[in-house]
Amino acid sequence: MHKRHEQEAAVRRDEHGRAHLRLIRDPETGAAQLTLTAAVFKEKWQNELVTVAANAAWSTLRDELDLPPAVELARSAMHLASEMSEQFLDKLPAGTVACKSGCAHCCHQPVGITAIEAIAIVDRLRQTLSETELSRVAERVAEAREKARGASTAERFSAEQPCPFLEAGQCSIYDVRPLVCRGMNSRDAEACARIVSDPAARDEFLANPATGHAFAVPVRVSLSLSVGLQLGLFELYGLDMRPLDLIAAIHLLLTRGPPLESEWLLGEAPFESARASEGGIDARTRVLMGGAGS
Numbered sequence: 001m002h003k004r005h006e007q008e009a010a011v012r013r014d015e016h017g018r019a020h021l022r023l024i025r026d027p028e029t030g031a032a033q034l035t036l037t038a039a040v041f042k043e044k045w046q047n048e049l050v051t052v053a054a055n056a057a058w059s060t061l062r063d064e065l066d067l068p069p070a071v072e073l074a075r076s077a078m079h080l081a082s083e084m085s086e087q088f089l090d091k092l093p094a095g096t097v098a099c100k101s102g103c104a105h106c107c108h109q110p111v112g113i114t115a116i117e118a119i120a121i122v123d124r125l126r127q128t129l130s131e132t133e134l135s136r137v138a139e140r141v142a143e144a145r146e147k148a149r150g151a152s153t154a155e156r157f158s159a160e161q162p163c164p165f166l167e168a169g170q171c172s173i174y175d176v177r178p179l180v181c182r183g184m185n186s187r188d189a190e191a192c193a194r195i196v197s198d199p200a201a202r203d204e205f206l207a208n209p210a211t212g213h214a215f216a217v218p219v220r221v222s223l224s225l226s227v228g229l230q231l232g233l234f235e236l237y238g239l240d241m242r243p244l245d246l247i248a249a250i251h252l253l254l255t256r257g258p259p260l261e262s263e264w265l266l267g268e269a270p271f272e273s274a275r276a277s278e279g280g281i282d283a284r285t286r287v288l289m290g291g292a293g294s
């Protein structure tokens with residue numbers, strides 16, 4: 001049996017000096033793959049999903065670090081998240097899942113996203129909308145950005161603050177909606193409605209999100225894939241993958257245009273002003289993701 005060659009894959013380390021990815025190469029075949037230096041999640045299957053996404057990032061971009069393959073990578077992760085969530089939800093007894101067409105309570109809250117997802121969304125908008133339609137979307141996003149500016153996380157759980165992509169109760173970017181949105185599947189639509197309409201229910205949920213009504217598995221699928229993309233793109237390519245606010249990130253992309261994407265691809269931090277706030281969506285998802293390791 002040949003000894004595997006191991007080497008750190010990281011070109012970047014986190015603020016604690018840690019690298020999470022390691023490259024393992026078979027000396028005989030030359031085949032190489034990324035593994036984790038230590039578990040990120042308690043659940044083994046979640047760590048496996050992290051490495052699936054990190055390896056996809058590596059194999060997709062190692063020959064060409066450019067926007068088209070990066071967008072393709074984001075879409076693949078989105079597709080896989082939906083596919084795995086649907087497989088889980090399809091096995092539940094009929095009537096267990098409360099979500100249905102036109103129900104959009106969960107689209108009235110801050111949404112976390114990564115730069116690569118935001119870029120994939122705007123790429124789709126530019127590909128499919130006319131100039132007039134794109135201007136209308138940009139106006140709606142700008143209005144939502146103004147409403148959200150200075151509002152607390154709690155205040156953004158509000159019927160007055162719908163996601164700008166919500167149109168007549170439907171997601172207008174369904175095919176490229178963020179990973180987080182794909183993870184949100186509820187067992188209780190009335191509880192979702194209360195969180196948006198009743199400040200006491202909202203505060204209780206924000207104080208203890210684990211008591212929420214979303215199925216944990218789809219949330220964990222989406223988060224594991226997101227973490228894999230974050231680690232792969234940051235550690236291998238030095239790309240800024242810190243969590244962003246959906247509305248703020250899309251607003252930046254639509255107002256600044258393609259130069260912003262190029263800066264991001266060069267390893268700069270053009271999304272700084274769109275960073276998701278501490279105590280917002282990230283605090284809630286940290287609980288739902290099943291206890292991340294150190």
Ligand code: SF4
Nearest residue numbers: 107163165166171181
């Ligand atoms: S992107 Fe779509 S699914 Fe996500 S919050 Fe907005 S409207 Fe809802």
